[in-house]
Amino acid sequence: MTHINVLDPGASPLDYYGFELRRYREAAGLTQRQLGDIVNYTGSLVGQIETARKLPTPEFSERVDAALGTGGLLSRLVALVLRSQLPAWFQQMAELETRAVEICAFQTHMIHGLLQTRAYVRAVLGAYDPSDLEDRTAVRLARQAIFAKAEPPIFWSVVSESALLQAIGGRETMRGQLAHLLSFEDNPRINVQVLPFSAGSHPGLTGSFSLFRFAGDPTILYTERYGSGHPTPNPESVRDCSLRYDHLRAAALSIKDSAELIRRVMEERYGEQGDADEDPVA
DSSP states (O other): OOOGOOOOOOOOOHHHHHHHHHHHHHHTOOOOOHHHHTSSOOHHHHHHHHHHHHOHHHHHHHHHHHHHTOHHHHHHHHHHHHTTOOOGGHHHHHHHHHHHSEEEEEEESSSGGGGGGGHHHHHHHHHOOOOOHHHHHHHHHHHGGGGSSSSEEEEEEOOOOOOOOHHHHHHHHHHHHHHHHHHTTTTTEEEEEEOOOOGGGOOOTOOOEEEEEEESSSEEEEEEEETTEEEEEHHHHHHHHHHHHHHHHHHHHOHHHHHHHHHHHHHHHHHHOTTTTTTTOO
């Protein structure tokens, strides 16, 4: 366990955050408990974050920034801290998300991480490994902060209809997740299209992939397998998957028709009416 007197700010982003939090708190002449009272958290939690035993959240960072007059330092650091907690093989993907001006993603079996709700994230991450679930959930959700930037990326998500029907987390979780997708219906920067079963054979049968486009750098194609991610700027691979994506988007329902399908599935399959033991309507 890290001791506060030997905390090395150069050891990791989390250690640096804790070091700065402690420095600002002590400069303000506050104990951990006093700061906790001001920002409506326990002094114990403040201490755990200062000693790099607990991950800070964006909400905690915003409150402490305001209380200690840090000029927004902790709110800027927390994104780096949370990104550093992602699996090592996934960190490059998260960096691509923060730099891209356009992201085009195709998902075969679940909703894209940038559009997932908290309950859906918990169900996905906890399906195999329930350890540290709160922190891992916060880390995944933190990626969605890219949509709050002054110049957020344009995001295109083509998702297979099967992702709407796979009841991840149960009826209530899926109802909330599909309602979340519908909340982007009038957002021109976040576009969701459903690839229906009626499309039959399509260019995405080999699996999910994402394309990241940048203002001044080559487009990156990203694919992944169990426990490994594979970004590549190879022009031939990028051209091939860009064409595949164009065809997937053409085969998918329009944004309006996709929203209508999502709404129908949400109401008929995951609606509050009906017996949970009955066969849901597809």
